[in-house]
Amino acid sequence: xxxxxxxxxxxxxxxxxxxxxxxxxxxxxxxxxxxxxxxxxxxxxxxxxxxxxxxxxxxxxxxxxxxxxxxxxxxxxxxxxxxxxxxxxxxxxxxxxxxxxxxxxxxxxxxxxxxxxxxxxxxxxxxxxxxxxxxxxxxxxxxxxxxxxxxxxxxxxxxxxxxxxxxxxxxxxxxxxxxxxxxxxxxxxxxxxxxxxxxxxxxxxxxxxxxxxxxxxxxxxxxxxxxxxxxxxxxxxxxxxxxxxxxxxxxxxxxxxxxxxx
Numbered sequence: 066x067x068x069x070x071x072x073x074x075x076x077x078x079x080x081x082x083x084x085x086x087x088x089x090x091x092x093x094x095x096x097x098x099x100x101x102x103x104x105x106x107x108x109x110x111x112x113x114x115x116x117x118x119x120x121x122x123x124x125x126x127x128x129x130x131x132x133x134x135x136x137x138x139x140x141x142x143x144x145x146x147x148x149x150x151x152x153x154x155x156x157x158x159x160x161x162x163x164x165x166x167x168x169x170x171x172x173x174x175x176x177x178x179x180x181x182x183x184x185x186x187x188x189x190x191x192x193x194x195x196x197x198x199x200x201x202x203x204x205x206x207x208x209x210x211x212x213x214x215x216x217x218x219x220x221x222x223x224x225x226x227x228x229x230x231x232x233x234x235x236x237x238x239x240x241x242x243x244x245x246x247x248x249x250x251x252x253x254x255x256x257x258x259x260x261x262x263x264x265x266x267x268x269x270x271x272x273x274x275x276x277x278x279x280x281x282x283x284x285x286x287x288x289x290x291x292x293x294x295x296x297x298x299x300x301x302x303x304x305x306x307x308x309x310x311x312x313x314x315x316x317x318x319x320x321x322x323x324x325x326x327x
Contacts, residue, residue: 076114079105083124090128092122099128121159126164137170147237163201170208178208195232203240210248219248223323230319235271240313242268243287244323246310250290257295259306261290266268266310267318284323 082105089097102125109118114133126141143266149157166181171232204223209323229237246264249257295303313321 076109076112076117076323078116079108079112079121079161082108083121086124086128093134097130099125099132104126109299115148116154119145119152119154122125122148123157123164130164130168131229135168135197139165139172142168147149155245156192156194159192159201160184162188163204166208169205170204170211173267175212179205182208182217194215195228196234196237199228199232199234199237200235203237203244206244209219209253210244213249215251219245222248226322235274238319240273242318242322247290249285250293253293254283255297255302259302262294262298262303262306263310263313264318264322265291266307267321268310268315270311270313271315271318 086098086101089095089101102121106118106121106125109121112118122141122145124159126138126145129141130138130312133211142161146158146161146165148259149161166178166185169175169181169218170178182201182204186198186205189197189201202221202225206225209221210218222241225247226238228243229235229241242264245265246261246268249261249264252261267285291303292305298306310318
C-alpha cells in the first residue's frame with residue numbers, strides 16, 4: 066500500500082485495502098475488515114470508479130451484516146443495487162438482489178424476499194453461472210421453509226444439492242446437507258431426529274474440512290434444529306447419529322440426503 070500512496074494511485078490503494086479486508090475477514094477480525102472496507106469504499110467514491118465502488122459497497126455490507134447490523138447492511142446493498150442497475154452490471158444486480166432478499170426474509174418480509182430472489186435467479190439463469198444459481202436456489206429453499214412449505218423447501222434444497230454436486234462445489238454441498246438436516250428436524254419424531262442429526266453432522270464435518278465459517282443466523286437455525294433432535298433422542302443417541310453423519314464420505318452423505326425421507 067505504501068507504493069500506491071507514493072504513486073498516488075487511488076485504485077491501487079483501494080485494491081490493497083480490499084485484500085487486507087479479505088484477510089482480516091478470513092481471520093474473523095470483523096472490526097478490522099470493516100475499517101479497511103470503509104477506507105477503500107471512501108477512496109473509490111472520490112475516484113469516481115462506480116463499478117468498483119458498487120462492489121465495495123457489497124463487501125462492506127456483508128461485513129456489517131456479520132456484525133449484526135442488518136438495517137445498515139440492507140441500506141448499503143440497496144445503494145449498490147442502484148449503481149449496478151445504472152451500470153448495467155447484471156451479475157452485480159443479481160448479487161445485490163440476493164443479499165437484499167435474504168435480509169428481507171430475515172426481517173419477515175417474505176413477499177419482498179420472494180420477489181427479489183426470483184429476479185436474482187432469473188438473471189443468474191440467463192448468465193449461466195451454476196455456482197451463482199446454486200446460491201439463489203438455496204436462498205429460495207430457506208424462504209420456503211420460513212413460509213412453512215416443508216415439501217417445497219426440501220425439494221428445492223435437494224435440487225441445490227444436485228446442482229452443487231454437478232458444479233463440484235463442496236461449500237454448496239455442505240450448505241445443502243445442513244439445510245436438509247434442519248428441515249428433517251422440524252418433521253419431529255426419533256427417526257426424523259436421527260436423520261436430521263446425521264445430515265447436520267455430515268454438513269458440519271464438511272465445513273470444518275473446508276475451514277469455512279457460517280453466519281451467526283445460520284448457526285442459530287442449525288442449533289435450533291439440533292435442540293429439537295435432542296428433545297427426541299437421548300444424549301447417546303444424538304452423539305451416535307452425529308458421529309455417523311460426520312463419518313460419511315461426501316458421496317455417501319449426498320446419497321443419504323437425496324433418499325426419500327418419508
